[in-house]
Amino acid sequence: MFLMMKLLRTIMKKMHNRPRADRPDDQPRTLPEGPLGSFDENIKQMKEAFNSCNDVLLRELPPGLVVGGGRTFIAYIESLSPYQAVDRALATFHSLIEKPQRIRPDETTGNAQVLTVETIQDAVAKVLDGWTVCMSDRSASAYAFNTYIPPVRPIDRSETESVMLGPQEAFTESIQSNLGLIRKRLRTPQLKFEFMTIGTYTHTYVAIAYLSGITQQEYIDSIRARLEHVETDGIFDASDLAQRIDDNPVSPFPQYHMTERPERVVSHLLDGKTAVVVDGSPLVLTSPASFIEFFQSSEDYSNRWVSASVIRTLRLVGVLISISLSAVYVAVVTYHYQMIPSDMLITLTESRSRVPFPPVYETLLLEVTIELLREAGARLPTKVGQTIGIVGGIVIGQAAVSAGLTSNILVIAVALSTIASFITPSYIMSTALRAIRFPLIILAGWWGMYGLFLGLLMIMIHFLRLSSLGAPYFSPFAPLRLSDWKDTFLRVPTPWMNYRSTNTRPRETQRQPFEAEITPPATPTSAKWDSGRRSDPDDGQGGDQP
């Protein structure tokens, strides 16, 4: 497989048609380096830099309009900086020049963030960041004012990870509001953010978040180094970035946990993981991730432990069903019909008697149909999507059976495996699991149980070889870490979760004291006491006192 990938890469490299060397006079002009020149030179260079960028407003204000007796030049991007903000920036610039004793640059003043700009490149970068750059012929230096108010979507409910219980707000595409959503849940100076930009053209802002007292330094260094090594012209989404910093980029499985939900990120940070927030993406990456995390939902912790455990186990059984049920059907019907109990065999033979194809083609046909339906339903607006559901569920299912294309039992098996794949809370994991179903069906069709089990083995070995940020992916199962099993098939009662999961090797392993022993026992309360002295429960333990 490895060799095949290598071969493919070589072919792709060879097929890439390299452009001829550019003529030197065709090269785009680079910005001049060094400190700012005179006022007129600066204006000329700025205009040259933003040549044909008609959304960038480069305005030369007449003398005396802003600064008494001097000309002023301002540059900003209209769509990122609304005019009210620019207006405030101009007022600040005015006082900066006129009354330098009252306001100084490089400090956050009452109403604006001001920085001194040293070079033209700086000025251009600041303008592109959405700041307003002002310069005047009365002052030698230029100033940049933070007027960045980007167009954003309001904070909304999560669509892909909707829950019944628990907080509903989800991340949006704006990195500021995403960082705010994290910070407002973690009011500690130990929560650190590190910023960097990625993409030679997009200059996307990326923030690494971690809790300094908990997260292992190795992981912080590793994720920082990986992000620094990304060299591309642009990234568009967190999942796109994740594929560039994966341990194994050709694996079908995600190696970073991606979530839209702030409280999930906070719980991961508290578990000693690192988070990567990407501007323009509602997904936040947390790592090191393990396989089981993709089956944990934040609802599990809001729910009571019994129901949460039942649902968790159901999800893990759902994985097995979704990847192997139709393949097992193919293997059993093609080769191992002795395994079916005789009563059921009669029904099965009856329903298959009209089907003209071998089971493997029958199954592939139905699987492809269901995938088509699912994809069509996902792409269409909700109202049309419902119609698709009806068409798919009733018309195709019923008609395919009565037309003799598939058997009844196969319809059940395929429908079950599709539904089972939907209960995986992580969308990216559920699509990966659905994709690996097809090779398993083909293996089962050609080599029966033998092929199917070898295919499952390959998947298992792949899981064992995978790592996320260097930590083992299949962690609580292999390597066996029994203390982490508290959050796998069972979600044990919250007071028992005294230790963080060991997969991230957190610096601080204890999460809470043994609370169950020190919680004061509930006291019988009278209504009088209850209403009167509620705030002092220690006092009331003696009995019913007035």
Added chain:
Amino acid sequence: MSEGRKPRRRRAQPSRSFQQSERVHFALHSLNTFQVAILITNTQFGVGIFNLPRVVVEAAGHDGWMSVLLAGVIVQVALILMVILLRRFEHLDLYGICRRIFGKWIGNALGLLFALYCVAVAAVVSRTYVEVVQSWLFPTTSTNVFYLLILIPCTYAATGGIRVLGRFGTAILLGTIWIAFLLIVPARDIQLNYYLPLFEAPLLDIAKGSWNVSASVVGFELLLLIYPFIQKKQKTLMAVSSGSWLTITLYLSTVLVAIGFYSTEQLITIMSPTLHMAQIVELPMIERVEHIEIATWSFMIVITVSTYLWAAGRYLHKLTKMKEATGVYCCVPLLLWIGLIPQDMYLLDQFEKLLGTIGSSVSLCFAPLLLVLSLVLRKKGAGSEGFDQPQDKEVNAS
């Protein structure tokens, strides 16, 4: 009441930071005690158990189960000798020890022989399993295709290195432990008088039975290669002994149930009694559970084969400083070729018997021989050979 409250138990946890010095040693310490035990069990389990009750009973009659116990004791002695040998040479493995005792040329030649032996065992185990699959599940399909197919996961696991193999063992234990419970069904119909009278077979026959068993317990000699990777070296003997005794316990219970369920006369006529016993199990949803059992058994085969393959690849890694994975890839064509030599059952059976003899002698006698030689030649210690030093590449968070 507040006086009676227990003091708050806040256990101070030392921060677990991995310092630089620790990390270097971390390199080779990738198997914990549990993984070592399971790995030994998994490499011992192969195709032998399918025929084990018949093989034992042929030699020792209804006292065959004593042969299994005797084999366990012999293995234990061999393991103790092995651990003494390995302790003597600190963190060297078999190839390193050979070089240390015999010098470069003879040591490398001995290592080559052992690597060839590993490949041969891998070939025979996988090939025999394919034969079982064919005779039970697919009587008409081509052997070569099945053989090729099983080599793919074996290679994939072996190239992952010992760390993956250790985890693989744990995963396999979780995936195959249910097979042991299938024994409950035939165990309900045991006739106790089939075991009687005790000690009917002469001691020589029991020993002969043990010799027959020993082909099935081969696999523990890989301790000679995984030793450098064990985290807690002082617990090695405990780990490998418990692994080997787990094997013996499972073998013993299989043989006991088989003898009690069938009888000695009947057992001799059955080719693979273990599988026939699984055949009588009927679950409400599934009949013929042995189909699933045989398919699941591929897990056991794959880990045995891949561990042997890794052991062989390790020789090339040590000899030429190529990557471990490359070494494994180099061994695969040889494995393929050896496995394709015996084209019929008879040849395969001959091959199996030969390999069983070689395997038993190697695993029982090689380590004591080396120990004696090292005592005579007064060689010990790790030496300063560069290839035994931990390498940065192997440092991995786990």
